[in-house]
Amino acid sequence: DTPDWLIIEDKRAILIEVKQSVIYLEAKKWGDLAKIQNDLKKTIGSAVKQLWEFEQDIKSGYYSELNCLSDVEIVEKIVVIYDISYFLNSTLRDQVRSINPNIPNDYHWHTISIADFEYFIGIAGNKIFYSLEQKRINKDNDVMDFRDYYARICSQDEINNPYLSQVYDSFFDELGLKNE
Numbered sequence: 001d002t003p004d005w006l007i008i009e010d011k012r013a014i015l016i017e018v019k020q021s022v023i024y025l026e027a028k029k030w031g032d033l034a035k036i037q038n039d040l041k042k043t044i045g046s047a048v049k050q051l052w053e054f055e056q057d058i059k060s061g062y063y064s065e066l067n068c069l070s071d072v073e074i075v076e077k078i079v080v081i082y083d084i085s086y087f088l089n090s091t092l093r094d095q096v097r098s099i100n101p102n103i104p105n106d107y108h109w110h111t112i113s114i115a116d117f118e119y120f121i122g123i124a125g126n127k128i129f130y131s132l133e134q135k136r137i138n139k140d141n142d143v144m145d146f147r148d149y150y151a152r153i154c155s156q157d158e159i160n161n162p163y164l165s166q167v168y169d170s171f172f173d174e175l176g177l178k179n180e
Helices: 025-030 033-042 044-060 064-069 091-099 114-137 146-153 162-174
Strands: 005-009 012-019 073-081 110-113
Touching: 005 114, 012 044, 012 114, 025 033, 033 044, 033 091, 044 064, 044 073, 044 091, 073 114, 110 114, 110 146, 114 146, 114 162
Parallel strands: 012 073, 073 110
Antiparallel strands: 005 012
């Protein structure tokens, strides 16, 4: 399995794997720890395992199809999920590690909802490598969910994604509902 997306720039790469959910409805409704752990294993855990194995496949040189990536340094890994959740980069990251002992303790990834990812991309722009690195290297920032992180480092004006704001305004203007 390969990641869903790769962003490559100057011999550096960001791997992106997309999953639908963090946990499924039953676990959300009842908060049963065993169900949460089982769901995490299938969702974020599966994504992290897939990213880690992909990196190992590149390093091993076993698959000639991946040789084009042999001189690319994978600097960041991101798991993007559809639903909004909390504690993705702290408590839930720790849970994923505990249920998947094959992933080394020093293996790092970010988890982010698609909504937050869209805003983060709008804020980071072409500095996405730098922005992810800055979040990762500061321990306090690293464990924060992305919405909390960029609320901390950006002013309210910077949080707005210019492209999404334009689409939003255009949509509601066409309906005759101006955002005032």
